[in-house]
Amino acid sequence: MNKYTKIISLAFACLFLFIGIKSTIDTKPYAELNDIQTFDGMILKLHCPHKGAAALSLENSDFTFNLSVRFRADYCQDDESQTLLGKVVSLKARQVNGDFYQAYEIKTPEQVILTPEEIEADQGSSTFGMFFLAFLILAFVGYKSRKKK
Template identity: 55%
Template sequence: MNKTAKTLLLLLAAFFLFIGLKSYQHATTYTELTDVQAINGTILQLHCPPKGAASLTLSDSAATYNLSVKFRTDYCDDKDSQALLGKDVTMQAVQVDGDFYQVYQLKEKDRIILNPEEVEADQTSATLGLFFLALLLTALVAYKSRQGNKQ
């Protein structure tokens, strides 16, 4: 591995570390949030990507409500996702950007479908993933540097 490639990989690792630190610093637990809104509505559509977190839209709103990865794995199959369509729900959500909200709690009648711990777990795993990626890139550069010195 040449010196330019090592430098670029180390810069990329530093970038991931920086983003991970910023994510860690700005992570706020649900109990510390001050701008939580209670939103009531009827589920119009579930958005279930193959990877990542699911989201939903309500029948009387143009906003998108981001859910969690666990919600996607639990409710985004043909049987369960169709059962939620048309249901009246109550959400505790925070506006993140324009018409995008992060849902921390989703309830249908008295049944809790999504709780704040699941959302916080997603946020924590994303932050840890950034740290791991930075460590992996640094280890790769160190390994290749060591290997190059032996030759």
């Protein structure tokens, strides 16, 4: 491994470490959040990407509500997602960027669709992923830089 490859790899490791630390500092438990807003409305559209977290839009609202990865796994199959369209929900969310909100809780009169614990688990696993990626890069550079006998 040449010198420039090591420098670039270590720079990426530092970037992932920085993002992990920033994520750890910025993430507050749901109980400590004081800017939670409640939205009531009918689910107009589900945004279900192939990877990552899902999102939804409510009728008569310009906002997009980010959901959890588990929500995508549970509700974004063709037959499952259609059952949620048109349901009236009560949604607790926090503004994260412009018209984008992070949903923490979604309830219908019959069931709880999303809980704050699911969102905290997603945030925790992504933070862990950043630290793990930084560790892997550092271990790879260390392994490739070892002295050969």
